[in-house]
Amino acid sequence: MASIKINGVGYAVRTDPQKPLLWFLREDLGLNGAKYGCGIGLCGTCTVLLDGEPVKSCQVTVEEITGKEVTTIEGLDDELGQKVKAAWIETEASQCGFCQPGQVLTAAHLLRTTPQPTDTQIDESMTTLCRCGAYQRIRAAVHAAAKPEE
Amino acid sequence: MASEMNRRTFIKATVVGFTGLTIGCPDNSDDVEPIDGGADTNGDAGVPESYSLDLWINIDASGKITVQIVKAEMGQGISTGIAMIVAEELDAAWKDMYFELVGEFAENAYAPYGFGSPMTSASTSISVNYTRLREIGAAAREMLVAAAAARWGVEPATLTTAESTVLHPSHGSLTYGELAEDASNLPVPQEPTLKDPARFKLIGTPAHRLDTTDMVNGKSVFGQDVVLPGMVYGAVRHCSVLGAHVTNLAALQAAIADTAAMAVVQIPHGIVVVAPSIWQAQKVADSLVLETDATPTQLALSSDSISSTLAECLTKPGLNVHTAGDAPAAMAAAETTVEAVYEVPLLAHETMEPMVCTARVDGDQIELWLPTQGAAVVVRDVAAQLQIPEASITVHATHLGGGFGRKVKADYAVQAVLAARETGEPVKVMWARKEDVQHDFYRPAFTAELKGGLDAQGNLVAWMTKNAGPSILGDGLPFPVDPLSIAGFNQVLYEIPNQQIDHVACKLGVPVGFWRSIGHSQNAFFVEGFIDELAVASGQDPLAFRKKLVHNDPRHLAVLERVEAMSNWGTPSVPGAAQGVSFTEGSGTYTAQVAEVSVDPGNKMTVHKVYAAVDCGRVINPDAVEAQIQGGVVFGLSAALTGEITIQNGQVQQSNFHDCPILTLADTPPVEVGIVDSTEPPGGVGELGVSPVAPAVVNAIHAATGTRIRRLPISRHFGT
Numbered sequence: 022m023a024s025i026k027i028n029g030v031g032y033a034v035r036t037d038p039q040k041p042l043l044w045f046l047r048e049d050l051g052l053n054g055a056k057y058g059c060g061i062g063l064c065g066t067c068t069v070l071l072d073g074e075p076v077k078s079c080q081v082t083v084e085e086i087t088g089k090e091v092t093t094i095e096g097l098d099d100e101l102g103q104k105v106k107a108a109w110i111e112t113e114a115s116q117c118g119f120c121q122p123g124q125v126l127t128a129a130h131l132l133r134t135t136p137q138p139t140d141t142q143i144d145e146s147m148t149t150l151c152r153c154g155a156y157q158r159i160r161a162a163v164h165a166a167a168k169p170e171e
Numbered sequence: 172m173a174s175e176m177n178r179r180t181f182i183k184a185t186v187v188g189f190t191g192l193t194i195g196c197p198d199n200s201d202d203v204e205p206i207d208g209g210a211d212t213n214g215d216a217g218v219p220e221s222y223s224l225d226l227w228i229n230i231d232a233s234g235k236i237t238v239q240i241v242k243a244e245m246g247q248g249i250s251t252g253i254a255m256i257v258a259e260e261l262d263a264a265w266k267d268m269y270f271e272l273v274g275e276f277a278e279n280a281y282a283p284y285g286f287g288s289p290m291t292s293a294s295t296s297i298s299v300n301y302t303r304l305r306e307i308g309a310a311a312r313e314m315l316v317a318a319a320a321a322r323w324g325v326e327p328a329t330l331t332t333a334e335s336t337v338l339h340p341s342h343g344s345l346t347y348g349e350l351a352e353d354a355s356n357l358p359v360p361q362e363p364t365l366k367d368p369a370r371f372k373l374i375g376t377p378a379h380r381l382d383t384t385d386m387v388n389g390k391s392v393f394g395q396d397v398v399l400p401g402m403v404y405g406a407v408r409h410c411s412v413l414g415a416h417v418t419n420l421a422a423l424q425a426a427i428a429d430t431a432a433m434a435v436v437q438i439p440h441g442i443v444v445v446a447p448s449i450w451q452a453q454k455v456a457d458s459l460v461l462e463t464d465a466t467p468t469q470l471a472l473s474s475d476s477i478s479s480t481l482a483e484c485l486t487k488p489g490l491n492v493h494t495a496g497d498a499p500a501a502m503a504a505a506e507t508t509v510e511a512v513y514e515v516p517l518l519a520h521e522t523m524e525p526m527v528c529t530a531r532v533d534g535d536q537i538e539l540w541l542p543t544q545g546a547a548v549v550v551r552d553v554a555a556q557l558q559i560p561e562a563s564i565t566v567h568a569t570h571l572g573g574g575f576g577r578k579v580k581a582d583y584a585v586q587a588v589l590a591a592r593e594t595g596e597p598v599k600v601m602w603a604r605k606e607d608v609q610h611d612f613y614r615p616a617f618t619a620e621l622k623g624g625l626d627a628q629g630n631l632v633a634w635m636t637k638n639a640g641p642s643i644l645g646d647g648l649p650f651p652v653d654p655l656s657i658a659g660f661n662q663v664l665y666e667i668p669n670q671q672i673d674h675v676a677c678k679l680g681v682p683v684g685f686w687r688s689i690g691h692s693q694n695a696f697f698v699e700g701f702i703d704e705l706a707v708a709s710g711q712d713p714l715a716f717r718k719k720l721v722h723n724d725p726r727h728l729a730v731l732e733r734v735e736a737m738s739n740w741g742t743p744s745v746p747g748a749a750q751g752v753s754f755t756e757g758s759g760t761y762t763a764q765v766a767e768v769s770v771d772p773g774n775k776m777t778v779h780k781v782y783a784a785v786d787c788g789r790v791i792n793p794d795a796v797e798a799q800i801q802g803g804v805v806f807g808l809s810a811a812l813t814g815e816i817t818i819q820n821g822q823v824q825q826s827n828f829h830d831c832p833i834l835t836l837a838d839t840p841p842v843e844v845g846i847v848d849s850t851e852p853p854g855g856v857g858e859l860g861v862s863p864v865a866p867a868v869v870n871a872i873h874a875a876t877g878t879r880i881r882r883l884p885i886s887r888h889f890g891t
């Protein structure tokens with residue numbers, strides 16, 4: 022039986038090892054923050070952090086995450102995660118909200134590795150699609166979250 | 172005020188709460204168990220008693236004010252806008268305001284707030300319901316005042332309200348929470364007094380949306396997130412040829428014998444494969460080969476055949492939709508004439524959340540949970556297609572992961588009901604992205620022929636135009652021409668003495684539907700591209716030319732002057748870039764845009780910046796207006812640059828974001844929004860950023876290169 026850790030909780034898993042992580046999270050754990058948007062790794066709405074790195078959960082199987090640690094939007098509550106969420110709220114970066122869990126997780130990873138990202142670094146990292154076109158405010162929210170506390 | 176203000180009689184229930192839907196646990200939880208650190212999070216705090224004022228407003232004893240939202244929340248922030256208008260008249264403290272999305276029932280679905288459209292579309296939620304919403308807030312306030320007056324034994328006129336509190340000079344104050352129960356027992360005032368807008372405190376100020384916190388925590392419940400006890404999943408496969416039906420159902424049902432799938436259910440134009448997991452359902456569906464009754468006509472459909480049908484329609488006389496003066500005579504007498512033909516392709520919606528609907532059938536009762544822009548349409552269409560009474564259908568609205576006009580349709584609801592009825596289980600039917608792209612109700616392909624005549628002084632004296640394309644509303648309309656086909660075409664914003672404007676309805680054999688900005692999405696491109704051609708042909712500055720044509724209308728002129736100032740017209744912010752302008756109207760809102768574009772020696776074009784000046788009348792929430800215009804520009808720009816659905820052998824050729832791309836963050840230029848101060852009635856904003864951007868960019872490309880683009884997308888002509 023596979024053992025994996027999700028948002029700090031360890032699980033023993035009997036699920037089909039070939040099942041994509043996205044559907045495991047949604048169907049087996051009721052964690053609906055990761056969304057299905059394309060199913061083939063193009064849109065990023067299914068993004069979660071796997072050992073801290075953003076991955077597209079539609080492209081990773083349960084087998085592949087054995088022994089690893091997954092953070093979903095529901096579990097992103099460390100100091101940086103909270104700062105990113107607060108910046109999102111302050112800048113009103115969300116429209117329909119469907120892509121936003123993916124955006125927020127990607128931003129949290131970017132800011133962990135690059136605390137003061139340039140616009141070019143934001144362009145390169147923030148690749149989750151947003152059909153509502155909230156990009157300008159998403160960019161502003163990343164900059165706002167990067168601001169050192171006064 | 173009409174008696175429909177009292178809604179106690181016809182609303183039966185609401186389901187999807189503000190923070191979440193907690194109907195059941197995931198059904199596959201047997202396969203997984205926490206082995207450490209699993210905290211029990213089901214602590215249930217006491218909930219204060221809540222009282223209905225019969226006005227789509229509930230106030231609980233703690234003072235929490237919940238406005239019930241009958242409009243679809245799809246990212247436009249409508250719930251916040253509605254709550255702001257109600258709170259303004261109610262004199263409520265903004266921190267007390269909450270909302271709840273409610274489902275609609277057949278009896279009242281056509282009459283949210285007593286009137287208006289059964290759909291959330293055409294940017295009309297605020298513009299149509301503004302006064303009604305104010306009346307609702309004002310009536311609730313009067314009920315709370317009356318309750319306080321009775322409590323203190325004083326005249327209501329001696330009381331004032333502020334920040335969710337009723338005040339009296341000597342008795343002190345009572346909060347709305349303290350008065351809610353008494354107020355809920357009072358009659359609803361039928362003619363409440365509205366505030367003088369000069370005293371508005373909330374309307375016109377930037378307010379934070381009430382739902383952003385849930386969204387960034389992944390807690391908002393979208394259609395995709397609905398969970399029912401015992402729920403199974405349905406994967407949809409449509410016949411790849413548009414309009415065809417499945418003919419080998421029995422073989423498909425036999426083929427799933429040794430798979431995880433439980434059923435194959437026939438639906439119009441396809442099947443639903445039902446399984447305990449959507450992953451299993453999709454896998455089995457992928458393995459099935461659908462045989463169909465595709466006809467030679469259906470198979471012959473292609474983008475080329477669509478273009479030739481449109482071209483042929485354009486040669487027909489058409490119906491006249493507007494006349495002024497004598498356009499043929501003025502054209503014949505004109506010093507210079509210009510003629511052009513424009514064409515736009517089919518476009519997909521690609522809402523970030525693909526179609527999804529959960530259905531539960533219990534005897535003759537049907538319950539549906541889905542993201543929809545038209546709960547009433549769902550009730551009507553499901554009832555009609557399955558021949559069941561409308562009263563047996565209950566619709567629960569969820570958040571929408573994008574709507575853009577696609578979720579006005581009920582096709583996915585019908586599929587879910589069929590799957591639930593046949594399997595006897597609650598079924599969540601989910602579309603794969605490929606189904607979404609290939610079985611959309613597309614923005615129709617359209618064409619237009621435009622002719623303009625200028626006199627020796629460069630005045631536009633004659634305007635003869637004709638557009639041709641399919642009707643979205645379809646046959647059997649009570650008027651000769653589908654108004655959506657000619658929106659933004661039959662009434663040009665410019666003063667032109669002689670006009671003849673015609674329309675030819677043209678069937679294409681492709682399912683078409685509402686697409687953010689509807690008819691304006693093509694007609695603004697036709698009209699504003701062509702106006703630019705006339706300016707250029709007569710050697711006039713395109714913005715000065717437009718200003719001259721609206722000089723008698725101060726409102727129009729102000730919008731053009733605003734964009735002129737914002738964009739520093741004539742001096743692009745990026746060296747080497749060129750500017751293009753456009754001007755449109757829709758849903759009572761005027762928008763002028765300037766795009767800055769450059770084209771490199773390798774013919775690759777870049778949009779550097781877009782300026783948008785907006786007059787949407789009285790602004791409710793300027794922050795939401797800015798967000799909607801920015802998002803609209805991105806949506807319109809995706810379409811202008813690369814948007815195109817093509818068809819070959821009756822099948823849509825695109826399938827996902829790789830061949831039907833949308834703009835990325837890196838590609839998105841900054842969009843600067845300028846809001847013109849206005850006390851005119853509020854106009855719509857959800858669609859108003861969309862249609863002006865294509866002509867602004869195309870006009871800028873002409874200014875940069877001398878190349879005139881009359882056929883979208885731009886990627887047909889330049890690298891993007």
Ligand code: FES
Pocket residue numbers: 056057058059060061062063064065066067068077078079080
């Ligand atoms: S759903 Fe996984 S990348 Fe789109």
Ligand code: FES
Pocket residue numbers: 115116117118119120121150151152153154155246523572573
């Ligand atoms: S906010 Fe709607 S898709 Fe990004």
